[in-house]
Amino acid sequence: MNRLFCAESVAVVGVSESEDNLGKNILTNLVSFDYQGTIYAVGPRGGQVLGHRVYSSVTDLPKTPELAIILTPARFVPEILNQCGEKGTQWAVIQSGGFRELGAEGEALEREIVEASKRYGLRFMGPNCIGAVNTANSLYTPFVALPNPYRSGSVAVFAQSGGVGLSLADRLCASGVGISKLVSMGNKLNIDEADYLAYLKDDPDTTVIYLYLEDFKRGRVFAEMARQCSKPIVLHKSNTSSLSGTIAQSHTAALAADDQIVDAVCRENGIVRVRTVAEAIGAVKGLSLPRLKGKKLAVISRSGGVGVVGGGGCGGGLGG
Amino acid sequence: MNRLFCAESVAVVGVSESEDNLGKNILTNLVSFDYQGTIYAVGPRGGQVLGHRVYSSVTDLPKTPELAIILTPARFVPEILNQCGEKGTQWAVIQSGGFRELGAEGEALEREIVEASKRYGLRFMGPNCIGAVNTANSLYTPFVALPNPYRSGSVAVFAQSGGVGLSLADRLCASGVGISKLVSMGNKLNIDEADYLAYLKDDPDTTVIYLYLEDFKRGRVFAEMARQCSKPIVLHKSNTSSLSGTIAQSHTAALAADDQIVDAVCRENGIVRVRTVAEAIGAVKGLSLPRLKGKKLAVISRSGGVGVVGGGGCGGGLGG
Structure with a gap:
């Protein structure tokens, strides 16, 4: 799983120029927090988002992304996953909702993505999630535009x-x-x-x-x-x-x-x-915190009452 | 006890011009939050604090304060309480520490203040406390200088x-x-x-x-x-x-x-x-909060997980 967290290239699938596109938020987090790898944007409508060309499909990407971050309507996910597998991508984060949690139709879609993942040995987080963050390389997959890293x-x-x-x-x-x-x-x-x-x-x-x-x-x-x-x-x-x-x-x-x-x-x-x-x-x-040495504990407080409350807490835990 | 909380005049006993005088903090709270009554400052060294003359003893006050706020070393408290009683003051907040909580000598002092209070029918909060606040008339007795009312x-x-x-x-x-x-x-x-x-x-x-x-x-x-x-x-x-x-x-x-x-x-x-x-x-x-009407409760959250945690909490309380 280390390849997922330390991916050297990611494709964000489901990016468009439209105002309320959530894939754009993923791109924003990656770009503004300085993700230490290559970023590809993918979306059927193409165009340009945050200085990144939007490729119309994973198939069109110039290189194989190590990780695919997928946020599209659920019905498109099986096909996208197949394309990722075809391309050689081994890891995915499927953020889209609309699977088993919504009933029988979603369950059928889940079976399709399980099949795709088996076919290509591709492993994935989710679906129905916001994926992963690794502070070490500034990989940020959540579709919420975060104010700070x-x-x-x-x-x-x-x-x-x-x-x-x-x-x-x-x-x-x-x-x-x-x-x-x-x-x-x-x-x-x-x-x-x-x-x-x-x-x-x-x-x-x-x-x-x-x-x-x-x-x-x-x-x-x-x-x-x-x-x-x-x-x-x-x-x-x-x-x-x-x-x-x-x-x-x-x-x-x-x-x-x-x-x-x-x-x-x-x-x-x-x-x-x-x-x-x-x-x-x-x-x-x-x-x-650093591990305690020995069995003694001191409660230091600015108020006697807070000391009594703290002592009570310690006493409970220590059988006192 | 309403006379204590709604006192129309207070004497702060233990005020001095010195840098670290805690009685001055009481005065500061009363003055800066616009206490709706008359303030008297009392302290053996006299002088002037925050525009208030410091009377050398309760006995010297021009009128009877309804409430005395006492913050002096414990050994002076019995005598001060006697003076308050003599003056006709019915209520006191004794903030000084150094009584029973510190052992036998403090217990003896406690007995003396109990006697004084019986002698004059004077009732008091404490000792060893920071007393009372009433937001309705801006009565603030704590010796901590508060940043805001x-x-x-x-x-x-x-x-x-x-x-x-x-x-x-x-x-x-x-x-x-x-x-x-x-x-x-x-x-x-x-x-x-x-x-x-x-x-x-x-x-x-x-x-x-x-x-x-x-x-x-x-x-x-x-x-x-x-x-x-x-x-x-x-x-x-x-x-x-x-x-x-x-x-x-x-x-x-x-x-x-x-x-x-x-x-x-x-x-x-x-x-x-x-x-x-x-x-x-x-x-x-x-x-x-306003009382609930009926037995139904909705959990509204920005996240499904927070909804599950909330539902768990409700379920626990409601036997669900």
Whole structure:
């Protein structure tokens, strides 16, 4: 997967000159944050966007892009993926929504893209996601025009939801912690949570792993991998009730798991489970600090009351 | 207690021209936020501070102040309180620390101020506190020079810790909710949590009551009063472990109560218990919103994942 994050050339497929084109936002992020590779723009209408010629198809590109970032209506994705495979591209981020999360027709389209990916040995993130960020080479695939590049740090934020991932990244960067990589997994049709964890386990730029998951595709493999991982893993597993299950189903087609099983799996495999975004931030920040030496802890506060609250928190955790 | 919050004249005792005098900060808040009453400054060295003559003692004041705000070394407090009583002042805020929380000598001083208060029927907040704020008349007794006056609102923030109280007030005001009154209770030697709740129950400026407590002086009375109170009460009871107990002992001389009893009392008397400052803010904000009509709730979010997290939170509360 390192080729995906460190791709030396990317094609953004779905770019046009029109005012509300989202592919243009991807291009904007790549250009304005100085992506360290070659950028190709692709879109059927051609033209010129941000100084980049828009090629009418992947087939027409002068060279093979290492990574294709696809954001077109879902019905065009299978054909585009076939073209990418034909061209020799091995990695894709499929940002388009409109697949399984929308019902039977979307499921049929999913089968087509799975076939295309098998045919060419092409692997992809998504669909229905905002893809990846790597702060090391300024690869930015989200279709949201970001105001600033992310602060480089050693926390990986891998989320099944683009919104949750972006929030975490924003807050970690604003508080000075920074991120190594950001991923929005979407429907996890081809690359799932176990694949991501396998990659992060050995990623030299990452020391703390944060995962937001709405379901597990390969829970058993994931748990086993977590046990073997020497880096701290913070898991924000949402989708714990029938109500949120209904929402998640139409969000990333996720199925709810028995929450007590999730709790037990976390306990047994050394995963820090958090239940809110605020808890996640706290845990990730704490784990990013230098390790404590010894068993003693001092609470320093500007107010006695804050000291009592802090002592209470420590006491809870330390059995005091 | 309404005379305390709505005092038409206050004496700030312990004011001097010196650079690091904290009494001057009290004067600064009162003057710069336009306190709607008469201000007298008192301090043994005399002089002039912020355009106010500094009288050398309460005895010398031209009129009887309704409220005395006392911030001097602890050993002077009993005598000052006697002078206040002699003058006819009925209410005081004793901000000075150095009483029971510091050991036997402080306990002896406490007994002296209790005697003085009985002798003259004078009632007081503290000691060891930062006293009161009333946004309605711009009464500000904290010795911290505040950058801005608080936004007027209908949440009362009554805290056994000045630091926690100020934090809550800051955050509620920054988020647009605002406060009616702020109290730092300190050692609760004369006015305790039950007295404050009795007052707040009928305070027309307050619709939501937030209390931060490190201990109960009159738990049974407090619980009974909470049951009769028609306003929502959010209780942040800290000091729940032996570790925080040690800190609280030297903070406000508070003794830890069995935490499960506190939980049960809250459940039985309709008190919303919160365990962190963040939870407190959330609960108070929620209770400040217009009441929900009916049982249906919609989660509107800019991201599917945030919707799933929100749905999970609702599901938890609604048994979904």
